[in-house]
Amino acid sequence: MKKNTIKNFISDFLIFFTEINISFSFESIGYLPRWIIFMLDIFVVIISGFFSFLLLEGLSLNYIHTKHQIVAIALYIVINMFFFWIFKTYSGIIRHSSNVDALKLFFSQSFTFVTILFINFSMIFTYHAKLFLNTGIFLNSIISFSILFFYRILVKEVFEKIFIYSRGNNNNNNNNNNKINAIIYGSDLNAVSVANALKSDAPGRFKIVGFIDKSNQNSNKRLLDLPIFKIKKSVKDLLQLQKVEALIIADKSLTNEETLTIVEECIEFGFKVFTLPSALDWEDKKEISKNIKNFQIQDLLERKPILLNTQAISSKLNGKTILISGAGGSIGSEIVRQLFQFNPEKIIILDQAETPLHSLSLEISEKNNNVKCCNVIADIRNYNLLDKIFEKYTPHVVYHAAAYKHVPMMEENPSQAILTNILGTKNIADLSNKHNVDCFVMISTDKAVKPSSVMGASKRIAEMYVQSKHLKHKENNSKNYPKFITTRFGNVLGSSGSVVPLFTKQIQEGGPITITHPDIIRYFMTIPEACQLVLEAGSMGSGGEIYIFDMGKPVKIIDLARKMIRLVGLIPDKDIQIKIIGLRPGEKLYEELLNDSAKNLATHHEKIMIAQEVCDKFSILNQQIEDLIQSAIDSNPKELVSKMKNIVPEFKSLNSVFQDLDN
Numbered sequence: 026m027k028k029n030t031i032k033n034f035i036s037d038f039l040i041f042f043t044e045i046n047i048s049f050s051f052e053s054i055g056y057l058p059r060w061i062i063f064m065l066d067i068f069v070v071i072i073s074g075f076f077s078f079l080l081l082e083g084l085s086l087n088y089i090h091t092k093h094q095i096v097a098i099a100l101y102i103v104i105n106m107f108f109f110w111i112f113k114t115y116s117g118i119i120r121h122s123s124n125v126d127a128l129k130l131f132f133s134q135s136f137t138f139v140t141i142l143f144i145n146f147s148m149i150f151t152y153h154a155k156l157f158l159n160t161g162i163f164l165n166s167i168i169s170f171s172i173l174f175f176y177r178i179l180v181k182e183v184f185e186k187i188f189i190y191s192r193g194n195n196n197n198n199n200n201n202n203n204k205i206n207a208i209i210y211g212s213d214l215n216a217v218s219v220a221n222a223l224k225s226d227a228p229g230r231f232k233i234v235g236f237i238d239k240s241n242q243n244s245n246k247r248l249l250d251l252p253i254f255k256i257k258k259s260v261k262d263l264l265q266l267q268k269v270e271a272l273i274i275a276d277k278s279l280t281n282e283e284t285l286t287i288v289e290e291c292i293e294f295g296f297k298v299f300t301l302p303s304a305l306d307w308e309d310k311k312e313i314s315k316n317i318k319n320f321q322i323q324d325l326l327e328r329k330p331i332l333l334n335t336q337a338i339s340s341k342l343n344g345k346t347i348l349i350s351g352a353g354g355s356i357g358s359e360i361v362r363q364l365f366q367f368n369p370e371k372i373i374i375l376d377q378a379e380t381p382l383h384s385l386s387l388e389i390s391e392k393n394n395n396v397k398c399c400n401v402i403a404d405i406r407n408y409n410l411l412d413k414i415f416e417k418y419t420p421h422v423v424y425h426a427a428a429y430k431h432v433p434m435m436e437e438n439p440s441q442a443i444l445t446n447i448l449g450t451k452n453i454a455d456l457s458n459k460h461n462v463d464c465f466v467m468i469s470t471d472k473a474v475k476p477s478s479v480m481g482a483s484k485r486i487a488e489m490y491v492q493s494k495h496l497k498h499k500e501n502n503s504k505n506y507p508k509f510i511t512t513r514f515g516n517v518l519g520s521s522g523s524v525v526p527l528f529t530k531q532i533q534e535g536g537p538i539t540i541t542h543p544d545i546i547r548y549f550m551t552i553p554e555a556c557q558l559v560l561e562a563g564s565m566g567s568g569g570e571i572y573i574f575d576m577g578k579p580v581k582i583i584d585l586a587r588k589m590i591r592l593v594g595l596i597p598d599k600d601i602q603i604k605i606i607g608l609r610p611g612e613k614l615y616e617e618l619l620n621d622s623a624k625n626l627a628t629h630h631e632k633i634m635i636a637q638e639v640c641d642k643f644s645i646l647n648q649q650i651e652d653l654i655q656s657a658i659d660s661n662p663k664e665l666v667s668k669m670k671n672i673v674p675e676f677k678s679l680n681s682v683f684q685d686l687d688n
Contacts, residue, residue: 436681510566513572
């Protein structure tokens with residue numbers, strides 16, 4: 026009862042304080058000069074000594090054992106002043122006191138105690154007398170430290186409470202009503218840091234109701250004066266019982282599988298789920314608070330963290346000149362970002378699209394590192410222009426990410442798929458050979474496996490050319506030729522060709538979400554994950570390999586759409602409709618990473634395998650491709666696709682105007 030009365034009094038005082046016309050804000054209050062804090066600390070030490078004296082006098086004990094009391098008191102004050110100066114206890118800003126300030130105070134008082142104790146024993150040994158009662162010195166040190174620490178914490182808490190209250194009141198008078206009632210999953214130091222950060226956040230986003238202990242061992246205890254709940258049945262039952270809207274996951278001991286189970290259970294029943302990035306400064310409350318984010322669809326991928334062989338990659342890239350084609354795209358730009366950690370000498374970012382290249386250039390210019398970046402606008406179909414670029418920059422490593430990749434668009438424009446995906450790849454591969462590049466890495470797609478579309482077939486032909494080029498050099502025992510490497514993976518979450526940006530846009534617009542078929546499934550990985558594996562494959566390859574990546578379990582697109590709807594707190598088929606629109610031209614129900622006739626070999630990286638694909642001799646394939654490229658300039662679409670099917674016999678068009686060519 027008394028506790029509630031005190032809380033009500035403080036609340037009424039703060040309301041009165043903020044409602045009267047105050048001409049200053051707490052943000053504008055300056056910090057006290059250090060000499061004032063120094064004098065305050067000396068005053069506290071004097072008061073502590075006085076309290077110790079009274080306490081010991083009450084017990085009929087003499088604190089000061091000398092007739093020269095003034096000298097003893099002066100010496101006591103001077104010693105304290107000396108160690109305050111040594112440990113700079115006055116240099117901290119009181120309203121922002123931290124554990125470091127507490128340690129400084131502890132050391133200053135400990136050294137004061139030891140010094141006076143040493144003086145005492147020296148005087149006993151020399152004069153058979155002492156200045157202070159030893160027990161009194163110890164008691165005095167404890168009282169001094171306690172008051173010095175307490176008044177700093179008091180000032181800090183008062184400033185935080187009044188500042189948060191006044192700021193929250195100014196920003197939103199109904200702030201408490203808008204806060205999200207949440208429970209923090211976890212009861213360790215991370216969970217406490219999150220709770221403290223949210224308490225000091227202004228204006229606050231969350232009202233923390235309590236904590237969940239994974240082990241259920243602390244359910245009868247309290248943390249930060251909040252209950253620790255026990256999970257009796259399930260997390261969603263607890264959230265419903267406590268009438269909260271959200272769960273904040275702060276327990277770093279949870280496995281990926283446990284996290285996924287909790288998240289999917291919560292979003293299934295309409296609860297919001299928030300999480301934090303793993304790399305955070307847990308001492309910085311502002312950083313913790315601002316980085317709490319909604320659980321995203323990328324977080325629902327059943328993935329273990331990728332461990333890169335950074336030493337091997339660095340040995341290949343350190344001090345080298347690296348060229349990335351298609352650098353303005355989602356894959357190319359992420360490769361550029363990740364390259365910086367390996368300290369190349371120069372990065373050539375090449376793309377035909379001006380705007381995304383400019384955006385990437387601005388982003389990487391803010392990194393302020395020693396890596397030189399050169400922006401090159403060029404069309405990979407222009408051999409002569411590319412030749413001048415290679416001659417000027419002489420790259421050691423080439424990552425070829427430029428391509429047309431939208432399946433329906435390429436079904437309507439097969440000539441462009443041929444000229445960009447095949448001719449463009451041929452140009453860069455040939456020039457890599459001509460200019461003695463060490464390593465050429467092509468970014469391919471799972472749509473190249475048993476292709477059902479023009480886009481997939483064009484990428485498969487590009488794969489075949491790159492592979493056959495390496496095999497030709499190997500058969501001829503050539504020297505000083507590039508390692509031609511191909512990497513093949515599925516859909517990338519968040520890329521321009523992914524369904525995720527489309528679904529996000531459709532959800533923001535209120536729906537409907539459009540899906541081509543209820544049974545369609547796809548492999549997914551995140552952009553950073555895909556690019557990490559590209560760099561790893563490039564470093565391990567000896568040439569001629571087609572590396573395929575472990576994409577995890579395939580995801581049903583309609584399930585993905587439902588999860589995305591629930592993640593924003595909406596209900597599928599009620600708040601957001603899901604509309605089936607039919608398969609698009611060239612689209613398959615499911616993608617594969619291997620042909621039926623192909624085998625795969627393991628590598629030292631558990632997520633990377635080598636596909637053993639069969640391809641024609643370079644002389645035969647090169648002639649077929651030259652003929653196809655020439656035809657792309659002046660032939661009709663059906664003739665082009667027919668020639669592609671001759672090069673790739675497994676190419677069978679689906680839901681396309683080119684299906685009759687399969688007969």
